[in-house]
Amino acid sequence: MANQQKSLVLGMLAYAAQKDVAPQQLCKLSGIDLKTFLKREDVVLTQKQLHDLWYNAGHLSKDPLFGLHFGESLQLAALGIVGEIVKSSSTVGEAVTHAAALAHLLTALFRIEVEQSKHHFTIRFIPFKDEAKAPSLPFRHTMDLFMVFTVHELDGLLLTKVKPHAVRFSYSIPDITEYERVLRCRPVKRTGEYALVFEKKYWDMPILTANYELQHVLLQKVGVVPPQLNNNQTYQAKIYNYLLANSYLGIVSLETVSANFNVSVRSLQRKLKEEGVKYQEVTEEVRKSLALNYLSSGSYNVKEVSHILGYNEISAFTRAFKRWTGTTPVSYQHK
Structure with a gap:
């Protein structure tokens, strides 16, 4: 080990x-x-x-x-x-x-x-x-x-x-x-x-080992690596990496992210505004990247990906995916 x-x-x-x-x-x-x-x-x-x-x-x-x-x-x-x-x-x-x-x-x-x-x-x-x-x-x-x-x-x-x-x-x-x-x-x-x-x-619940596999898909196909040892990243990049690190439970709230970075919600929103981006835009980019790569892997169906990304209904995930790509998740996976 x-x-x-x-x-x-x-x-x-x-x-x-x-x-x-x-x-x-x-x-x-x-x-x-x-x-x-x-x-x-x-x-x-x-x-x-x-x-x-x-x-x-x-x-x-x-x-x-x-x-x-x-x-x-x-x-x-x-x-x-x-x-x-x-x-x-x-x-x-x-x-x-x-x-x-x-x-x-x-x-x-x-x-x-x-x-x-x-x-x-x-x-x-x-x-x-x-x-x-x-x-x-x-x-x-x-x-x-x-x-x-x-x-x-x-x-x-x-x-x-x-x-x-x-x-x-x-x-x-x-x-x-x-x-x-x-x-x-x-x-x-x-x-x-x-x-x-x-x-x-x-205690007796079976482990969903797909989580471990999904994290490897995350590393290998989304191209994410553990955060580099420097302190020059933009807040947009820091939040993007943080959301990816916690991605298997959906997108966490702005309140959770701000607490993790030890700043107030208002301060974090202001820092993102200075970088020309909103928190919702960062979360959308994370969801889009994960959705494309999870579906491309061929190992997870649309329902599983929808659940992992935090959508309560497949219909909501389908609407979001069409907004990102112009096609449905099923059609994208078939291609």
């Missing part, structure tokens, strides 16, 4: 770049030689380097919820480990169990255990050493990341939005409204416990 820690850190650097933080500066402050890190596959960062990386990322981005928002945008960057889980699992329960066993590849701050009851299953994040008593800021960022990533990857396995039954943190939540938005459940404080609780109905 590839170096999962490196994949995670690269995703983190790319996300920091989206938030106008120079990866070179972030690495320098964290005692990391970026050139060596990019060049060597066997590189392993120390716990202090990882600790400093999280601390400096939150500080430079001016986002106290950096880990939460990074987790929300992580799907593309995490394809490696998700691919391993998909290959070895047929149900959500198997996937969750395998994911818990692979957690040590990504962090040494806590382990993950899964337990079942009559009506629910619980994913517990159990801290190691001193973090159990006095969680540090980097620990909080990492915990937020894993909590969000778990919820959103269950989305990806089922191609539907999964809502936890309960979310528990051992520390006080600084912005409970934002946590509730991202995790889709109002978190509660429970001393000594970090846990996600889900309804038992999800």
